Amino acid sequence: MRAKIKTTTTTIRMPEDEYKDVKELAEFEGVTVSKYMRHVIIERVNDTKDYEEGMKVLEQNNEQIPREEVLREVLGD
Structure with missing residues (x-):
């Protein structure tokens, strides 16, 4: 027996040409x-969550080097 999933109904208004x-x-x-719309919306939500999670990992694992230090190393003093 499948568990009942609580759902919500929503209405989207869009121009007829976009709906077509x-x-x-x-x-x-x-x-x-x-x-189709449900799939596309959930896909976008998941992509956004993945992006945000990836950015958090990058921020946690990457040392930030000041611009001046990079320029000094690349161009010399």
Whole structure:
């Protein structure tokens, strides 16, 4: 037996020409417009979370060197 997942309904207003584009893409993918939009939105949310997590790792693991020090090393005193 599958566990019930709590869901929320939302409405998106968009120009008809944009909706037509989304509908065509959904049809190409073989899914409903609702399922296609849900997938695209969740994909974007996950990409943003991955980016933010990656930036945190970079900030934690990378030493910051002042610009002046880099210039001094590259160009000499």
